[in-house]
Amino acid sequence: MKEVRTKVPATTANLGPGFDCLGIALRIYNEVIVRAAPGHPDGMADQAAEAFFTRADIAPFDFDWSVKGQVPRSRGMGSSVTVRLGLLHGLNELADGPLSDVALYQLCCDLEGHPDNAAPAAFGGFTVARKDASFQRYKVSKKLRFVLLVPDFEVETPAARKALPERIPFKDAVVSASNAAAISAAFASEEYENLRGTFTDYLHQPYRLPLIPCLNDVIAAGEKAGAIGGWLSGSGSTIACVTLADPEKVARAMQEASGLKNTKVFITQADNKGARVKVRS
Numbered sequence: 001m002k003e004v005r006t007k008v009p010a011t012t013a014n015l016g017p018g019f020d021c022l023g024i025a026l027r028i029y030n031e032v033i034v035r036a037a038p039g040h041p042d043g044m045a046d047q048a049a050e051a052f053f054t055r056a057d058i059a060p061f062d063f064d065w066s067v068k069g070q071v072p073r074s075r076g077m078g079s080s081v082t083v084r085l086g087l088l089h090g091l092n093e094l095a096d097g098p099l100s101d102v103a104l105y106q107l108c109c110d111l112e113g114h115p116d117n118a119a120p121a122a123f124g125g126f127t128v129a130r131k132d133a134s135f136q137r138y139k140v141s142k143k144l145r146f147v148l149l150v151p152d153f154e155v156e157t158p159a160a161r162k163a164l165p166e167r168i169p170f171k172d173a174v175v176s177a178s179n180a181a182a183i184s185a186a187f188a189s190e191e192y193e194n195l196r197g198t199f200t201d202y203l204h205q206p207y208r209l210p211l212i213p214c215l216n217d218v219i220a221a222g223e224k225a226g227a228i229g230g231w232l233s234g235s236g237s238t239i240a241c242v243t244l245a246d247p248e249k250v251a252r253a254m255q256e257a258s259g260l261k262n263t264k265v266f267i268t269q270a271d272n273k274g275a276r277v278k279v280r281s
């Protein structure tokens with residue numbers, strides 16, 4: 001029986017002001033297994049399959065699937081993309097590869113509704129992705145450590161998007177746009193010290209604060225412990241800091257400032273490869 005295993009990295013998206021645009025792949029993974037066997041996919045799997053068969057213009061076939069791995073669900077680390085992209089790659093291999101990696105990524109963006117998690121998960125590194133799914137990708141140095149504080153509560157992306165306003169003040173848009181541009185320039189040039197002060201965001205974090213009340217305290221504590229800066233990872237609930245030094249100290253400070261019990265902490269580096277596919281016949 002043909003079986004496809006796709007390892008897909010977790011991601012941290014937005015990076016503060018790069019809302020729906022910036023993202024980084026992390027060395028934390030889910031593996032999605034798709035088999036040519038009778039199965040009853042529903043929900044996300046059914047949606048992904050329908051989109052795949054339509055885009056590939058082929059007759060639907062039976063498949064079974066499962067997912068395992070370390071990516072926490074509904075915590076702002078791109079778990080939905082790991083599932084969707086893994087399913088799309090699995091189905092594509094079972095169908096002998098009618099779609100390119102870029103086409104699968106674009107399909108994943110359509111399903112997600114925004115490309116900021118899908119681009120780094122698909123291709124690795126730091127990505128700048130636009131609404132039309134076009135993207136630019138840069139390698140991220142191993143020197144950078146990402147500290148992720150994962151609360152024990154979930155935040156579903158649709159709920160976190162409902163918290164966003166229709167309009168924002170012009171001056172908030174100006175500061176956020178210049179900060180997002182500065183973040184992109186710093187990653188492109190690998191001048192990571194230039195990231196200091198650039199993660200300040202007025203597009204989404206202030207409006208999501210009621211969902212993650214400890215957010216600003218945790219970021220401030222991480223920075224005080226030496227981190228370059230921090231942000232709400234994706235739509236939360238995870239809070240991310242990036243540092244060039246002493247990640248354990250940053251992690252301890254973040255945890256203490258959160259006032260939360262039962263948090264999980266990841267200290268990791270960027271993944272520069274993106275999704276990888278293994279086929280067994």
Ligand SMILES: Nc1ncnc2c1ncn2[C@@H]1O[C@H](COP(=O)(O)OP(=O)(O)OP(=O)(O)O)[C@@H](O)[C@H]1O
Pocket residue numbers: 013044067072073074075076077078079080081083117155156157158233234235236
């Ligand atoms: N291991 C899993 N098994 C099955 N479904 C999963 C798994 N992980 C995530 N999902 C699906 O993805 C949904 C979570 O998507 P959501 O966009 O809310 O969170 P996220 O992708 O983790 O966060 P973000 O998009 O902010 O990074 C879950 O409700 C579920 O449908």
Ligand SMILES: N[C@@H](CCO)C(=O)O
Pocket residue numbers: 013014019020021114116117157160161204234235
């Ligand atoms: N950019 C998205 C990421 C979550 O999928 C958001 O913040 O809503």
